[in-house]
Amino acid sequence: MSKPLSPAPQASTQAPITAADFARLSHEFLEAYWQLEPEYAVAMGRFDLAAKASVPDAAQRQREARFAQHWLARLQRLNASALPAAAQTDLGQILNTLRYQLFGLNELRQWSWDPSAYNIASTLDLLLNTDYAPLEQRLVDISQRLARTPAYYQAARAALQQPTQVHTELALEQVPGVLSxxxxxxxxxxxxxxxxxxxxxxxQRISAAREAVTAYGKHLxxxxxxxxxEHARSFRLGAALYEPKFAFSIQSALSAEQTYRNALAERERLYTQMEQLADQLWSTTMGLSAKPKDRIEKIARIIDQLSSQHVRREDFVSAIRAQIxxxxxxxxxxxxxxxxASKPLVVRETPVYQRGxxxxxxxxxxxxxxxxxxxYNVTPLDDLTDAEAQSTLREYNHWILQILNIHEAVPGHYTQLVHANKSPSLIKSIFGNDAMVEGWAVYSERMMLESGYGGNAPEMWLMWCKWNLRxxxxxxxxxxxxxxxxxxxxALDLLQRQAFQTEREATEKWRRVQLTSVQLTSYYSGYADIMALRQARQDALGSxxxxxxxxxxxLSHGSAPVATIRRLMQR
Known part of the structure; x- marks a missing residue:
């Protein structure tokens, strides 16, 4: 099984590489990588590759494997000891990316069991709605991409060997969005x-693409x-795949099991804080009602009472837009x-093909x-029943809607990613780390409340605890x-009773945990690492x-793993 990245590249017997030589080598690597992964190149802003489309067939997977093996062999021979820390950590991030790629191809093999991974809509939507060239040139680029769409979906059908039911259902739900x-x-x-x-x-190419997408849906x-x-493929990864995926994706000093055990301990700390806040709020919120002895029930009753304060269903998206x-x-x-302020944030309804x-x-x-x-994609509540909409609005009540916007927008994801794009390291911005990105967003919620946002109201702190508990x-x-x-x-008991989430939020999270793996751990893992780093810097710098x-x-180090940023900040 592939090994996770060690903290720093191992030195070889070769002469040390210079920073200038490594910069040229990194550029060469990226240019070769973009030829292999044109869709990702477009997502990163390389619109010169807009017309180039890959087909996810066996030959493409073999090319990806050969590419990773070639570059691993080449980069692992380097003696990087003389490189500055920024370049050494760039090298480490490239190596992790290549090892993760081989793990995905050979062991995780999601390409063989996840039909929802095959979706052309995202790149088309980006090309259509980005003014990188006049509309006519963008349409010509799209036309050239669409010429390969029938082959794309034929390759997808051939790749799928034993798809999971839940990923197949998601892919079917997304077909109308792709057609739109x-x-x-x-x-x-x-x-x-x-x-x-x-x-x-x-x-003609749009027609052929529609036929290919429709046929793919019928096949699924x-x-x-x-x-x-009983003989169906499970969506569960199992420990043998989960631990290495966690190591590659999260890049923490801790294992997945250690992180899980730390999360259990952190939950106890949050329960203690929430009970204190519930006691503080009880008389003003619940009046003369008898206070339950069970702390979970006591906290739940306060949260339930406060959750009735929320925006109207029809104002959900506009309220988010107004808070930014x-x-x-x-x-x-x-x-x-x-x-x-020159980097615009556009709050919009989530495109149909991205929902689910x-x-x-x-x-x-x-x-x-x-x-x-x-x-900032927000899924409106138009298609929900009254009960479903009410459940969602109670979950995203007056206080938590603000915390959501902190997390997703300011100073969370949006702000962090604007800073990441200014990083001098393209490598750290391109091959970003989920735990750093999500961890920053979670950290930003606490940081805002610590600065006094929300007036230090116990209601706001209780709802932050609920959100942090999430x-x-x-x-x-x-x-x-x-x-x-x-x-x-x-799982639903864990989410609803123990984490105070509404029924709809819990059922959606149950679906999400079936559709994804490891990603949900990135929030707490990254947040915990950032808080530890902040405390270490406070201890070291004092006044x-x-x-x-x-x-x-x-934020100046792109979206590098927190452990990498710690190394760079303490160099």
């Missing part, structure tokens, strides 16, 4: 100044009856970190084109489900510690 993106391409082409020949070719629909029962300027003003007023996993999320431009829009519970849930075999009933300086330096 193709329809939008056709609508924009109809009003463009493409030549008649170009328009005709594009129309035919498979569904075979995917249930308030958060930006607070960060500026408290001088918590620098912001860049999370209700809100950030979609940021890559470091090659940092001036592009950052989208991050901790994500780790407990993910490990329990994928390694310990937790079943649905126990010289300045919170804004810590934030600015921390």
């Amino acid at each position: 993106v193709l329809d939008e391409v056709g609508r924009q082409a109809a009003t463009s100044t493409l030549s008649p020949a170009q328009r005709h070719t594009l129309a 629909q035919a498979l569904l009856p075979q995917l249930g029962g 300027p308030e958060l930006e003003r607070w960060v500026a007023q408290k001088d918590l970190l620098s912001q860049d 996993v999370a209700g809100a999320g950030i979609e940021a431009p890559g470091p090659y084109r940092p001036q592009g829009n950052t989208y 991050a901790v519970t994500n780790t407990i849930l993910d490990y329990s489900v994928h390694v310990l075999g937790m079943e649905r009933e126990a 010289g510690f300045k919170l804004k300086d810590f934030h600015e330096e921390f």
Whole structure:
């Protein structure tokens, strides 16, 4: 099994490589990597590769494996001892990426069991809605990509060997969204100044792509009856795959099991704090009602009472949009970190093809084109029943909706990713670390409340504890489900009764933990590492510690693993 990255590359008997030589080598590596992974290149802002599309067939997987093996052999021979720390950590991040790639191809093999991984919509949507070139040129690029779409979905069908039921269901749900993106391409082409020949070719390719997507959906629909029962493939990874995936993805000094055990201990600390807040709020919130002896019930009753304060269903997206300027003003007023008003944040309804996993999320431009829009995707509540909408609104009540916006937007994901795109290290921005990204967003919630946001109201702190408990519970849930075999009933109890989440939030999280693995652990793991690093810097600098300086330096290293940033900050 592939080994996780060691803290620093091993030296060889060769002469030390210079920083200039490594910079040239890194550039050579990236240019070769983009030829192999054009969709990721486009996501990172390399629109010169917009017309180049890959086909996920066996030959492509073999090319990816050979690429990783070639570059691993080449880079592992380097004697990097003379490189500055920034370059050494860049090298470490490349090595981790290549090892993770081989692990994914040869051991995890998600390409063989996840039908939802095959989706052309994201790249098309990005090309259509990014002004990297005039519309007509973008449509020509899209047309060239669409020429390979039938082969793309034929390769997807051939790759799938024993898909899981839940990933197949997600892929089927996303088919209408993919078709809607193709329809939008056709609508924009109809009003463009493409030549008649170009328009005709594009129309033919859109038609062929629609047929390929529809046929893929029909193929998956035919498979569904075979995917249930005792012989079906489980969505659970199991410890043999979970631990190495955790090591590659999270890049923590701790194992997955250690992180899980730390999360259990952190949950106890949060319960203690929440009980104290519940006692403080009881008389003003519950009046003369008898206070339960059971702390979980006591906390739950306070949260349930407070959760009735929320925005209206029809105002859900607009309320989120309206809160962003308030958060930006607070960060500026408290001088918590620098912001860049020239990098736009656009709050929009989540595109249909992206729905089904999370209700809100950030979609940021890559470091090659940092001036592009950052989208804050929010799924509206229009398609929910009244009961489902009410459950969601109670979950994202008056206080938690603000914490959500801190996490996703300011000073969370949006702010962090703007800083990441300014990092001098392309490597650290391109091959970002989930735990650092999610950990910063969780850390930013606490940092805002520590600065006085919310007026230090006990209601706000209680709801922050509930939200922070969600991050901790994500780790407990993910490990329990994928390694310990937790079943649905126990998972829902963990989420609803023990973590105070509403029924709809809990059922959506149960689905998410089936569709993803390890990602849910990134929130708590990264947050815990950042808090430990902040404390270490405070201890080391004493009165010289300045919170804004810590934030600015921390964010200057792209989206590197927290352990890497710690090494760079303490160099």
